[in-house]
Amino acid sequence: GENVEQHPSTLSVQEGDSAVIKCTYSDSASNYFPWYKQELGKGPQLIIDIRSNVGEKKDQRIAVTLNKTAKHFSLHITETQPEDSAVYFCAASNYEAAGNKLTFGGGTRVLVKP
Amino acid sequence: KAGVTQTPRYLIKTRGQQVTLSCSPISGHRSVSWYQQTPGQGLQFLFEYFSETQRNKGNFPGRFSGRQFSNSRSEMNVSTLELGDSALYLCASSLDRIPNSPLHFGNGTRLTVT
Numbered sequence: 001g002e003n004v005e006q007h008p009s010t011l012s013v014q015e016g017d018s019a020v021i022k023c024t025y026s027d028s029a030s031n032y033f034p035w036y037k038q039e040l041g042k043g044p045q046l047i048i049d050i051r052s053n054v055g056e057k058k059d060q061r062i063a064v065t066l067n068k069t070a071k072h073f074s075l076h077i078t079e080t081q082p083e084d085s086a087v088y089f090c091a092a093s094n095y096e097a098a099g100n101k102l103t104f105g106g107g108t109r110v111l112v113k114p
Numbered sequence: 115k116a117g118v119t120q121t122p123r124y125l126i127k128t129r130g131q132q133v134t135l136s137c138s139p140i141s142g143h144r145s146v147s148w149y150q151q152t153p154g155q156g157l158q159f160l161f162e163y164f165s166e167t168q169r170n171k172g173n174f175p176g177r178f179s180g181r182q183f184s185n186s187r188s189e190m191n192v193s194t195l196e197l198g199d200s201a202l203y204l205c206a207s208s209l210d211r212i213p214n215s216p217l218h219f220g221n222g223t224r225l226t227v228t
Contacts, residue, residue, distance in 0.1 A: 001173075032213045043118070043204050043219030044157070051213055089157060095212045099170045100147050102217065104157035 002027040004092050006105025013080050014113055021108045023090035024072040030092040033066060033073050034102065038087045047088075048075070080112045115140060118207050118220035126226045132193040135223045139186050139207030145169070146188040147217065148180060151202040160203075163188055164210075192225075200227045 003026040013019050025033075031052035036044035050057045050064045050073065057064050061080075066073040077084055087109050091102040119138040127133050139146050148160040159172040163182035180190040186207075192199055202222040209215035 034213075034216065036219075041221065043206075043221045045219065046216050049213060049216065091157075093212060099164075100145055100162045100206075100208060100212050100217060101159045101170050101172070102149075102157075102212075103159070106156050 002030060002092055002094070002103040004090060004103050004105040006090050006108055008108060009106065010109045010111070012111045012113060015080060015082060017080055019075075019077040019080055019084070019110055019112075021075045021088055021090065021110075022072060023074070023092075023105045024070075025092040025103075026071070027092070027094060028068075028071065029094045029097065032093045032095045033064070034091050034093075035062075035064060035075050036089045036091065036104075038089065038107075040086075044089060077110075080110075082112050082114050085110055085112045118205055118218055120203075120205050120220040120223050122223060123221070124224045124226075126228065127195050128228055129195055129197060131195050132191060133195060133225060134189050134191050135203055135205075135225070137188045137190075137205030137207075137220060139188070139205075140218055143207035143209055143215075143218075144186055145208045145210060145215070146182055146186065147206045147208075148188070148190050149204045149206065149219075150174075151204055151222070152200075157204070160190065195227045197227050199225065201225060 034049035038044045063076045090105040147162040182188045206217040
């Protein structure tokens with residue numbers, strides 16, 4: 001089955017700096033890659049996603065890039081703010097074969113220092 | 115629009131007991147998925163229901179079961195509880211299939227088995 005590796009496990013950045021989180025996946029058939037943000041005491045919240053036919057997607061300060069050949073994708077957060085502090089999860093899915101099943105990475109705890 | 119509602123928020127059970135968790139999806143959503151979140155194993159897919167039918171199942175023992183009612187509300191049941199079942203159980207709903215219908219997570223039920 002699919003396996004998703006996520007790095008780093010923790011990331012500390014100064015407010016205003018950029019943060020980058022990287023994920024690799026094993027199943028070349030995976031075609032959907034969402035990113036979730038989880039704050040303390042809450043469930044994961046979708047922040048951005050990308051399909052396999054797209055190389056890059058941007059939404060304000062957040063961007064995701066996908067390299068299908070290398071089977072890795074990354075989350076980029078620019079101009080970080082204290083409210084960006086949370087745990088971030090990447091995930092992968094072959095939605096045509098597995099429906100709504102997501103395979104998650106291990107998570108990255110991001111701390112933005114004011 | 116109300117989000118995904120999970121009840122109860124917290125549960126404490128004893129080994130060997132059984133437990134039922136409840137999930138009310140976002141109004142109009144027909145797909146409900148369940149995930150287990152633990153510090154050691156991360157977020158793992160349990161199963162997904164769509165229109166009262168199980169559409170996919172993860173690699174969990176048969177002690178974990180679920181069902182979905184005609185109003186899309188879902189329950190999951192864990193029988194013969196083990197200490198290792200202590201986890202945050204998350205429910206996610208969507209209109210239909212990803213990626214056209216992203217998953218929306220509830221805040222989870224924290225189960226502690228003693």
